[in-house]
């Protein structure tokens with residue numbers, strides 16, 4: 001488990017992280033979302049014990065990261081922002097070095113190294129200096145280092161940064177496969193990542209928690225939640241049919257592709273009525289979809305409207 005209590009970091013007069021408190025349980029993957037400079041990396045560094053808080057504290061698997069740093073670091077894997085240090089080492093040397101630092105010996109050392117290399121597909125770059133690798137491979141080397149000792153707690157700062165879409169997918173699958181018995185925090189700018197791997201998301205801006213909810217709960221805050229979108233062969237015919245559906249509060253048409261979005265009146269559901277109305281009027285429809293909500297819009301609304309006041313769900 002990871003717990004922070006009023007975790008705060010100040011640089012002079014500037015407050016980078018402002019009294020952040022949260023708990024993450026085993027089996028949960030917490031996504032840390034926020035605009036640039038929100039305080040995500042600073043929070044993760046403090047939880048990982050790499051930066052001392054100005055006030056407040058954090059525990060990892062019950063160990064206080066400041067009072068019991070060795071115990072906390074033993075159960076923790078941390079992937080910092082950017083590339084691993086020691087760029088002049090080859091991948092093999094780096095992994096051996098981390099294995100030494102982690103005190104891995106004998107058969108377990110062999111198994112763990114083999115497992116990390118296999119999971120991150122590093123076989124063909126093992127003899128290459130880290131500095132000469134592509135950004136995606138450097139990220140994967142960093143990830144291999146962070147999971148080498150099979151830690152119970154993982155703190156991953158933008159784990160898919162720099163990866164191509166296929167590699168992103170592989171790393172998300174890797175995180176999902178490890179999620180069952182670990183406590184994981186990831187930071188990301190990618191809203192699709194929240195869907196793909198996170199059981200919960202914390203949105204921060206200006207160092208403060210603005211939302212703490214499941215991805216579905218966040219989607220439910222979207223104005224698109226329960227809206228119905230469609231494209232029809234004839235726009236006017238479709239609009240005429242929708243005009244007969246009493247529970248529609250408003251309709252918008254995207255001028256680029258003529259996609260219609262119909263918004264329900266509060267608490268009403270309109271999908272079936274729309275489908276029936278279109279059929280009754282013989283309107284040819286190419287696509288008809290019920291929207292769960294749009295995380296990008298929720299993210300924008302929450303972070304742009306930030307007044308500095310906490311708005312938890």
Ligand SMILES: Nc1ncnc2c1ncn2[C@@H]1O[C@H](COP(=O)(O)OP(=O)(O)OP(=O)(O)O)[C@@H](O)[C@H]1O
Pocket residue numbers: 011016034035036037038039040041042043
């Ligand atoms: N050593 C430092 N001295 C002064 N200010 C700092 C220092 N480190 C970070 N900051 C400031 O603290 C704020 C939070 O930075 P942080 O790196 O945690 O943001 P972030 O959410 O991780 O951003 P990004 O998404 O761009 O990585 C920023 O305004 C940053 O400039």
